[in-house]
Amino acid sequence: MDVLTTLVKTHEKGNFFCLYWVLKVYGQIAMDFKDLSQALNVFRKLKHECQEKQMHRHKMITYKQLGYNYRLLQEHVKATNCFKKYLQLAWYNEDLHSELDAYENLSVDYFYLG
Numbered sequence: 001m002d003v004l005t006t007l008v009k010t011h012e013k014g015n016f017f018c019l020y021w022v023l024k025v026y027g028q029i030a031m032d033f034k035d036l037s038q039a040l041n042v043f044r045k046l047k048h049e050c051q052e053k054q055m056h057r058h059k060m061i062t063y064k065q066l067g068y069n070y071r072l073l074q075e076h077v078k079a080t081n082c083f084k085k086y087l088q089l090a091w092y093n094e095d096l097h098s099e100l101d102a103y104e105n106l107s108v109d110y111f112y113l114g
């Protein structure tokens with residue numbers, strides 16, 4: 001968690017977009033190495049940073065990543081909640097591609113829920 005804390009402190013002095021991309025890549029790497037708890041921490045922090053800066057498009061992508069992470073953990077209720085928020089932000093941003101992607105991801109997790 002030291003890397004994450006250092007990045008957030010760096011962000012307080014610098015550029016949001018730099019922090020966003022570093023955290024996003026860091027979360028992706030954690031997911032690739034199956035360190036899902038670390039990936040969850042990173043994406044939650046990223047979601048919080050996006051909320052603070054009112055970066056709705058970036059927050060939308062973060063919810064998608066959180067949904068994927070919860071799906072890998074087989075926590076399908078939490079995954080559907082993330083994908084619902086992803087869908088709402090897609091509507092807010094008028095992003096048709098993300099809207100369709102959210103519907104697809106929701107259908108997969110509803111399938112797993114039974």
